[in-house]
Amino acid sequence: MVLLVPLVLGVMQLALVLHVRNTVALAASEGARHAAAWESTPSDGLVRTRDQWTGAVAERFVKATRIEVTDFAGTPAYRVEVDVAVPALGLGGPAVAFTVAGNAVIEPDPSGAVP
Numbered sequence: 295m296v297l298l299v300p301l302v303l304g305v306m307q308l309a310l311v312l313h314v315r316n317t318v319a320l321a322a323s324e325g326a327r328h329a330a331a332w333e334s335t336p337s338d339g340l341v342r343t344r345d346q347w348t349g350a351v352a353e354r355f356v357k358a359t360r361i362e363v364t365d366f367a368g369t370p371a372y373r374v375e376v377d378v379a380v381p382a383l384g385l386g387g388p389a390v391a392f393t394v395a396g397n398a399v400i401e402p403d404p405s406g407a408v409p
Contacts, residue, residue: 303383306383307382307383307390310380310383311380311390313351314351314355314378314380315378315392315394317346317347317350317351318347318351318355318356318376318378318394319394319395319396320346320396321343321344321346321347321376321396322343322359322374322375322376322394322395322396323374323396323397323398324342324343324346324396325339325340325341325342325343325344325346325359325361325374325396326339326343326361326371326372326373326374326396326397326398327339327396327398328342328343329342329361329372329374329398330371330372330398330399330400330401331401332401332402332403332404333403336361336372339361339372339374340359340360340361340374343359343374343376343396344359347376355378355379355380356376356377356378357377357378357379357391358376358377359374359375359376359377360374360375361373361374361375362375363400364397366397366399369399369400370399370400371397371398371399371400372397372398372400373395373396373397374395374396374397375393375394375395376393376394376395377391377392377393378391378392378393378394379391
């Protein structure tokens, strides 16, 4: 019994961290794709990112969200990064902190120009 409780709590913590990481990584990728779409703006991508993880992840877990223009194999792209900190079992105390990112190549407008 002494070993079972910490083992179960450890598995629960791992499941929580993986859930948060996967959900926020998907949101970051979706936000980057939305921002990169023709006639979209970087702020549209940040809003889309937030909309994707809201409801599935507590707001207190997400510390910062940012978007930047980057170079992907010689092509301009957007990169959405989200800083996350998940406390022990979601309650408090020491946290597991990490950053997830999503990338998307910027769509040119119909004339071929890239913003």
